[in-house]
Amino acid sequence: MNLAEYKGVFVYAEQVDNVISGIAYELLGKGKELAAQLNEEVTAVLVGADVKGLADSLAEYGADKVIVVEDPELKEYRTEPYAHALSSVIKEYKPDIFLVGATAIGRDLAPTVSARCATGLTADCTVLEIGDFPMVALPGKEDEQKHNQLLMTRPAFGGNTIATIACPDHRPQMATVRPGVMKKIDPIVGAKANIIEMKLEFVPNDRYVEIKEIVKAVSDVADIMDAKILVSGGRGVGSPENFKILEDLAEALGGTVSCSRAVVDAGWKPREIQVGQTGKTVRPNLYIACGISGAIQHTAGMEESDIIVAINKDEDAPIFDVADFGIVGDLNKIVPQLTEAIKAAKANK
Ligand SMILES: Cc1cc2nc3c(=O)[nH]c(=O)nc-3n(C[C@H](O)[C@H](O)[C@H](O)COP(=O)(O)OP(=O)(O)OC[C@H]3O[C@@H](n4cnc5c(N)ncnc54)[C@H](O)[C@@H]3O)c2cc1C
Incomplete structure (x- = not known):
């Protein structure tokens, strides 16, 4: 593997039912930052x-180029044709870095693709940086120290420690990142995508799963990842x-x-x-933690x-180490x- 041939930061733009998943925009935001440090482009x-009609929205969130692979076999997500598409893109365009969302789809797809491309994969990263390896x-x-490496940081050993992992001898350097961890850029309204269409053959084989029926789960629970204010209970x-x-309290605060x-x-x-390492990663404007001790697996998500x-009520609770404001006392x-104070303040407005 000639590492010097591998250039650019690639982001898998996950879509479901022809709607781009939010994680794709978040990864583009991070990808842009990494690409700028390497003097490369984000694709x-x-x-x-x-x-193809979704490509412009990817340009609006920072993609310099969009590689589009279209085929009727790719209508619904299935491991085999999607892994074929992504590994073919990697073999043809040789990216230095390849980022995938740690969604249900990404967790299935990324390891399959990394194995096919004979490279490593660091799952569930919380920090991605460019740096030296060994650090x-x-x-x-x-x-012997290698420069401009992707340093991929993630919780390890059940969240009890944080590990920084590199992939110095293989390319691309692959990572998955959970939704909500990275920040989107402010959209560049009206940006137009520079599209590269890649034609591939999809010949169904015995690894092509046949989808008999799709049953969509319906949830009436609000998505906490979209909330600007969270009142969280332990x-x-x-x-x-x-x-x-x-x-x-949540109702009074909206x-x-x-x-x-x-x-x-x-x-x-x-x-x-x-909320947390095995739950969702949230980034609201205001997070009120009530009766939560602040274990590392919880704080990793908020x-x-x-x-x-x-x-x-415990003044030594670790949650106070990450809090901007702490109230020691009985939450009851x-x-x-x-709640009363907020309602009164609203009434006096
Ligand atoms: C692999 C792994 C993954 C994990 N993933 C997650 C995760 O995603 N999210 C997560 O949250 N945890 C996760 N955990 C569990 C985590 O380690 C903690 O056990 C958990 O977060 C504790 O929840 P808690 O703070 O609600 O409860 P506790 O730790 O029991 O804390 C309760 C707190 O309430 C306070 N309290 C009690 N009564 C009152 C009162 N009347 N008024 C005010 N304060 C009061 C106590 O002082 C205490 O600090 C994970 C653990 C492992 C091993």
Whole structure:
């Protein structure tokens, strides 16, 4: 493998039912930043049936080029034809870096593609940076240190430590990133895509799964990743019924309720509203943590919030280490008082 042939940052522009997933725009934002550091371009890879019309929106979020692979076999996601499309793009265009969303689709697709391209994959990254590998040169081996490598950071060992991983000897350097971790750029309104169409043959084989029926899950739970204000409850809330005081506060603030994993494990709330390493990554303007201790697996999913307020009766709770404002006390008293104060302030406006 001649590493010098590999150039550019590629982003898989996931689409479902011909709608681009938000993660694609987030990855373009990060991809643009990495590409600027390497003096390279960012390219989106759009795969599907009749998807070319979506390319301009990728340009609006930073794609310098869009490679489009279209075929009727790509109408619904299936591992085999999509893996064929992506690995063919990699073999033809030789990207230095390839980013994929850690969605249900991305978690299936990225490992298959990395294996086919004989390269590594770091899953569920929380930080992506360009740097040296090893990060500190070994004494006497300074000239063996490689520069301009993708340093991929992710929680390891159940979230108890953070590992930074590189892929110095193979290309592309591949990573998946969970939705909500990276930031989109402000859209460049009216940007037009520079499209490269790639024609490939899709010959069904015994690895092509036949889709008999698609049943869509319908959820009436608000997506906590879209919320600007989250009132989040932990085990300290005490019972499912007591979440009512959090719902009242959320309603007064125009926000949404989320929770810790302890609450989901206890069966008090559905998994869709769990924040953290095995839940969702959120980035609201305001995150109010009520009765949440602040375990690293929880904070990994909310520490990028603009303002964090923590309410906890234990003044040594680790949640106060990530909080901008802390209130030490019983949430059963503080939360209703906050709700009343907010309602009163609104009434006096
Ligand atoms: C691999 C792995 C993945 C994980 N993923 C996640 C994840 O995605 N999300 C997640 O949240 N956790 C996750 N966890 C679990 C995590 O380690 C913690 O166990 C969990 O976050 C604890 O939830 P909690 O803070 O609600 O409960 P606790 O740790 O029990 O904390 C309850 C807090 O409430 C406070 N409290 C009690 N009563 C009151 C009161 N009346 N007023 C005010 N404060 C009060 C207590 O002082 C305490 O700090 C994961 C763990 C592992 C091993």
